[in-house]
Amino acid sequence: MKHYDAIVIGSGQAGSPLCKKLAKQGKKTALIERRYIGGTCVNDGCTPTKTWLGSAKAAYNAQHAKHVGVHVDGYHVDLKKIKHRKEEIVLKSRNGSLKSMEQTPNLDIYFAEASFTGHKTLKLKLNNGGEEELSADLIFINVGAAPAIPDIEGxxxxxxxxxxxxxxxxxxxxxxxxxxxxxxxxxxxxxxxxxxxxxxxxxxxxxxxxxxxxxxxxxxxxxxxxxxxxxxxxxxxxxxxxxxxxxxxxxxxxxxxxxxxxxxxxxxxGRKPQTEKLGMDKTGVTLTEKCFIPVNNKLETVVPGIYALGDVNGGPAFTHISYNDYTIVYRNLFEGANLTTTGRPVPYCMFTDPQLGRIGITEKQAREQGYNYKAVKLSMKHVARAVELGDTRGMMKAIVDLDTRKILGAAILGEEGGEVVSVLQMAMMGGITYDEIRYCVFAHPTYSESLNNLFMQLD
Structure with missing residues (x-):
C-alpha cells in the first residue's frame, strides 16, 4: 500500500487547484480521477454548454437583425461545426490543466475508480487495468454529481x-x-x-x-x-x-x-451525488438521505482529515461554490485562516438569453423571514442601453430592507444580467445602501447605470 500525505478524489473545480496547492506545500499528493481532468464544468457543463449557447445566440441574432435594420439572408446552423468548436475549447482547457498537473512536483495522477476499504484507505481500479491500494492522512472528496434519472415506464x-x-x-x-x-x-x-x-x-x-x-x-x-x-x-x-x-x-x-x-x-x-461506489460507510461517514456527504461549515466530515467539497456535499451546486470550497479548506489548513461557509454570498447566473443573474434572497423568502422589505422593479424597456441595442426583454428586480436600507437580494433578467447583478453583490458585501446606489455616478450608457432608476422608485 502506498501512503500519501494527501489524496484528492476528483478533479473538479475544487480538486484540480487543491491537489497542486497541496503538492506545492511539500505534501506528497495523489489525485484520483475517474474520467477527465476538469470535472463536469470543463467537460460536460459550463465550458461546452456556454460554447454551444454562443452559437445559438449568433443564430438568434441572424434571425432578428432585421429589427435593427440589418438583413441576414440564407444563414444555416452547422451542428457538426458547433460540436467541433466545442471540442477544441474543451480539450484545450482539459489538456492545459493536465499538463500543469504533470509538471507539478510531489503530485501523482491516477486515472481510476476509487472506493474506500477502511478508515483512510482506498482501492483503485485503474482505467488501464490493474489495481492499487493507497492511504493518506488527509483525504479530499470532489467527485461531483451526475444527472438523476426518474423511474418512468419505458x-x-x-x-x-x-x-x-x-x-x-x-x-x-x-x-x-x-x-x-x-x-x-x-x-x-x-x-x-x-x-x-x-x-x-x-x-x-x-x-x-x-x-x-x-x-x-x-x-x-x-x-x-x-x-x-x-x-x-x-x-x-x-x-x-x-x-x-x-x-x-x-x-x-x-x-x-x-x-x-x-x-x-x-x-x-435534477442531479445526484456520485457517492454510490465510494464506500463511505467504510470510513465511518454516514451519507444523508439523498446520498450527499455531510460536512460542517469548514467542509470537514465527522472523520477528522476527510473533507467533501463541491456538489457532493449537498451545498449550492455551482462551479464557483466548489472553487470557493477549495479556497476555504486550503487557507484554513495552510494560512492559519478560520474561514467557514456560513453567510457566504451565493450568486448564480442562468445563461438563457437574456440571462438571469441572481444574488441574495427572493421576495418570497424576505416575506417568509419576516423582513420589513420592499421589492422594486424596472422593465428593461426603460433601460436606455437595452433600448439602444434593440433588446428590451426582461426586468430588473431588487429586494431591500426598509429598516437598514440595505439590499437583501436581486434578480436581473436582461442582457448581461450576470454582470449587472455582480455590481449589486459587491454592494451587499460592502454594506452599501440603496440610497448610495441610486445616487452613484455610473458610466453612461451602461446597464448598471439603470440601477439609479431602479432604486429611485424608493423615494
Whole structure:
C-alpha cells in the first residue's frame, strides 16, 4: 500500500487547484480521477454548454437583425461545426490543466475508480487495468454529481439524452421534448429552438423555475414562448415508447391524459451525488438521505482529515461554490485562516438569453423571514442601453430592507444580467445602501447605470 500525505478524489473545480496547492506545500499528493481532468464544468457543463449557447445566440441574432435594420439572408446552423468548436475549447482547457498537473512536483495522477476499504484507505481500479491500494492522512472528496434519472415506464428503453449526451449530437433534433423546467432544461430548450428544433418542456410543477419569484418565472416563460417553445406545466410523463417514427410520450395533467410525439428526449430533472461506489460507510461517514456527504461549515466530515467539497456535499451546486470550497479548506489548513461557509454570498447566473443573474434572497423568502422589505422593479424597456441595442426583454428586480436600507437580494433578467447583478453583490458585501446606489455616478450608457432608476422608485 502506498501512503500519501494527501489524496484528492476528483478533479473538479475544487480538486484540480487543491491537489497542486497541496503538492506545492511539500505534501506528497495523489489525485484520483475517474474520467477527465476538469470535472463536469470543463467537460460536460459550463465550458461546452456556454460554447454551444454562443452559437445559438449568433443564430438568434441572424434571425432578428432585421429589427435593427440589418438583413441576414440564407444563414444555416452547422451542428457538426458547433460540436467541433466545442471540442477544441474543451480539450484545450482539459489538456492545459493536465499538463500543469504533470509538471507539478510531489503530485501523482491516477486515472481510476476509487472506493474506500477502511478508515483512510482506498482501492483503485485503474482505467488501464490493474489495481492499487493507497492511504493518506488527509483525504479530499470532489467527485461531483451526475444527472438523476426518474423511474418512468419505458424511459430506459428510448435512448434518452442527458446534459452530457446531448452535447454529442451532430444532427439537429426534429422535436426535442425536455423533462424538467429549471436552469439546465431552459438553457437547452432555448439553445435547440434557436438551432431549429421544435421544443416542448414538460414540467411537473405549477410553473417553471420553482426557486424564483413568480414574476421572474412568468417573464422567463413569456420570453421562451415568444420563441415558440411549448411549456406544459403540471404535466407528468407516465410512459415512453419508441417505434420507427420516433418517441411517444404519454402524460397526464391535473384533469386529463395526453400523448406527445418527439424525436429526442432530454432528461433534465435534477442531479445526484456520485457517492454510490465510494464506500463511505467504510470510513465511518454516514451519507444523508439523498446520498450527499455531510460536512460542517469548514467542509470537514465527522472523520477528522476527510473533507467533501463541491456538489457532493449537498451545498449550492455551482462551479464557483466548489472553487470557493477549495479556497476555504486550503487557507484554513495552510494560512492559519478560520474561514467557514456560513453567510457566504451565493450568486448564480442562468445563461438563457437574456440571462438571469441572481444574488441574495427572493421576495418570497424576505416575506417568509419576516423582513420589513420592499421589492422594486424596472422593465428593461426603460433601460436606455437595452433600448439602444434593440433588446428590451426582461426586468430588473431588487429586494431591500426598509429598516437598514440595505439590499437583501436581486434578480436581473436582461442582457448581461450576470454582470449587472455582480455590481449589486459587491454592494451587499460592502454594506452599501440603496440610497448610495441610486445616487452613484455610473458610466453612461451602461446597464448598471439603470440601477439609479431602479432604486429611485424608493423615494
Amino acid at each position: 424511459l430506459k428503453d428510448i435512448d434518452y439524452l442527458t446534459s452530457t449526451g446531448i452535447l454529442e449530437l451532430e444532427e439537429i433534433p426534429g422535436h426535442l421534448a425536455i423533462l424538467g423546467g429549471s436552469y439546465i432544461a431552459l438553457e437547452f430548450a432555448q439553445m435547440f429552438r434557436r438551432f431549429g428544433s421544435k421544443v416542448t418542456i414538460l414540467e411537473r410543477g405549477p410553473r417553471i423555475m420553482s426557486h424564483e419569484d413568480d414574476d421572474i418565472a412568468d417573464e422567463i416563460a413569456r420570453i421562451l414562448r415568444e420563441e415558440e417553445i411549448s411549456i406544459l406545466t403540471d404535466t407528468h410523463a407516465t410512459r415512453f415508447s419508441k417505434d420507427s417514427e420516433g418517441i411517444t410520450i404519454d402524460f397526464k395533467t391535473q384533469d386529463q391524459h395526453g400523448t406527445l410525439n418527439a424525436t429526442h428526449v432530454l432528461v433534465a430533472t
